[in-house]
Amino acid sequence: MSTAVRVTDVSDPSVKEMVLLSLAGELDYTNAERFRHDLHQVIGQDRGDLVMDLTDLTFCDSTGIQAFLNTRKIVQDRGGSIVLASPHPRLKRILHLTGLAQAFGVQPTVADAVRALRPQQPAPDIHGGGPS
Amino acid sequence: MIGDHGQRWPIDEDLSALRERLHHYAAQAGIRGERLNDLLLATNEAVINVLEHGGGKGTVDVWQDETHLTIDVTDTVGLLTTEHIPAKRPTGTIRGFGLWLMTQLCDEFTIEQLAEGSRVRLRMNLRSPAARTGALNQEDPGQEQVRASL
Numbered sequence: 001m002s003t004a005v006r007v008t009d010v011s012d013p014s015v016k017e018m019v020l021l022s023l024a025g026e027l028d029y030t031n032a033e034r035f036r037h038d039l040h041q042v043i044g045q046d047r048g049d050l051v052m053d054l055t056d057l058t059f060c061d062s063t064g065i066q067a068f069l070n071t072r073k074i075v076q077d078r079g080g081s082i083v084l085a086s087p088h089p090r091l092k093r094i095l096h097l098t099g100l101a102q103a104f105g106v107q108p109t110v111a112d113a114v115r116a117l118r119p120q121q122p123a124p125d126i127h128g129g130g131p132s
Numbered sequence: 133m134i135g136d137h138g139q140r141w142p143i144d145e146d147l148s149a150l151r152e153r154l155h156h157y158a159a160q161a162g163i164r165g166e167r168l169n170d171l172l173l174a175t176n177e178a179v180i181n182v183l184e185h186g187g188g189k190g191t192v193d194v195w196q197d198e199t200h201l202t203i204d205v206t207d208t209v210g211l212l213t214t215e216h217i218p219a220k221r222p223t224g225t226i227r228g229f230g231l232w233l234m235t236q237l238c239d240e241f242t243i244e245q246l247a248e249g250s251r252v253r254l255r256m257n258l259r260s261p262a263a264r265t266g267a268l269n270q271e272d273p274g275q276e277q278v279r280a281s282l
Binding site for chain 1: 147
């Protein structure tokens, strides 16, 4: 079984009703269920938007994409939006081939993702893309 | 089937180790960049099929000749046939994406039913211009929107 994907809450308190998560590792069939569980633990019952920093997610297969789609549904059912930030080229490729790039708001950096969701918000003090 | 340079790996749940072995093998065969990533993803999807629908056991055979790197992923139940391959990109459901991806990611993708089970064969041309530059002539799968119900 592949090592569990690390899910870290790196939310900026100055940005209200937005959870920012950093993902690291390789997401595949063998750890996607664990990932889904960990992710739901972190986002809990919070309403609001979700940004996932994918800089350090170096692999994702079709079951990983399924986990993202499930999370997207949960966030949207609560009235929020989900944006994927800084996807690795491998992840960009699978999102493109499956046609799901349009289903997610994909932004090149975390700062771009926050701006896309909060156009009025002053730029937060977070780094777009570097490992955290 | 396996030549001097071929290897056989049993399928198990350690997909990460499988990708690492395949990465090493394909890189020494001269596959680079996006084509290497595509091959890793396609093989991963074929192995997932075995774990999920193909009895959970099987083998990955990999070898190279002068023109191709070939990967055979063989299961033990033999239910997978060419009829399972989506004719076009699935919409509205995630199911079928694995097989669809395999059609897009490799230079050749075939399914054969053998005595021991169904065999997915994935091949990368080692002599194509794309193989030399590491760039793949990407086929745009279209721009139709994925339904919001996903």
